[in-house]
Amino acid sequence: MNSIISNNQELALDQREELLRTLKARFEKNKNRHPELEWTNIVAKLEANIQKLWSLYEMERTGGEPDVIGYDKNTGEYIFYDCAAESPKGRRSICYDREALESRKEHKPANNALDMAAAMGIEILTEEQYRELQKLGNFDSKTSSWIKTPAEIRKLGGAIYADFRYGQIFVYHNGADSYYAVRGFRGSLKV
Template sequence: MQRHADAVAGIQREMRNTTREETKSLLEGDDPETAAKAPESSEPAAEQKRELTAQQKEKLFQILQHRFINSPDHYKHRKAINFADVKRALEANPIALWSLSRMEETGGFPDIVAIEDDAFVFADCSAESPAGRRNCVYDKEAGECINTKFKGNAVDMAEEFGVEIWSEEFYRLMQTVVDFDKRTCSWLKTDAQTRSTGDALLGGRNGDHVRVDMFDARDHYPNRGWRGMLRVQKV
């Protein structure tokens, strides 16, 4: 396991070196995952180049394949999946591959967690809420109400990445697979009625207990981020 971790860490370091212009600031903190880069950019999301170079693609495929082979607990039916089919689906969908790279760069460690109909479902599988997405408020409206410094908002980041924020249902399901967020919390997709109160849903784990509660959407802390999921159509 340690050799695998070292190998993946080495690949991630190389990948980050090739994408420095895409992620421009580091999130400081004492968590070892805080080496991940925060998704800040001076370019509007629509103007960013949503395509990886051949070298970046190869490095990302190496990371995904390492994780796919060495983390079978993320999906119990993994043996039925051929990674060559996953790679083929991603090669046919360069925007999805770019989205996965954003998840990876910010410390999400995406992996396949399910198959829905004709799609592979990827999700952030980092033990704690992705380090490069912490200290964020829930959405743009929440950010406009405060003057303190924060690292963007979960809703806009997810849109920029091209992924979905985890729902409460998905969060609870994933918590039955792996114990996530023992020391952190993650913003979850919030319905309009709840959001109208000024709050948003936040998930976390306390021992064996998974909690999803309503918190002020303006809150932002170094241990609070968000998790994403991405469906990639099979080919």
């Protein structure tokens, strides 16, 4: 995908069309993620929410392979998660948040998960959402993903991440300032 984005976070027509083609193909290929949903309803919602399209573009551009995983009947919104088999390549080697990034004296990573998610207009997955995602397939069998860390853990300097090994979901802890080439984050977006 072309990575040129205008300053007002709107996609050019060709970028929008390419993104919608990509999302539709992924939607049709992975019906198990959304068996009762119709693409025509989703695309209408997307075309009415240009800012959300830009966020989905960013999810796609950074390797997240976003797909619809559900529908919130209370809000009338479709729910997208990053569904790449492994943690998105364009979001790896980052620490958890800005405080962790600033606390590192040397060998700082280029960015942090929470700031990247906010800049993309998405939310980092919670542990509950991560577990929901794993019901749709096996994700992070070679990588790991930062997940939303409870305030009590973060106050003590830690952060949590998850992965899928040995047929199980594992949730671990690390210093929030740590970063690894195989750890990124997964996001969610409601449209």
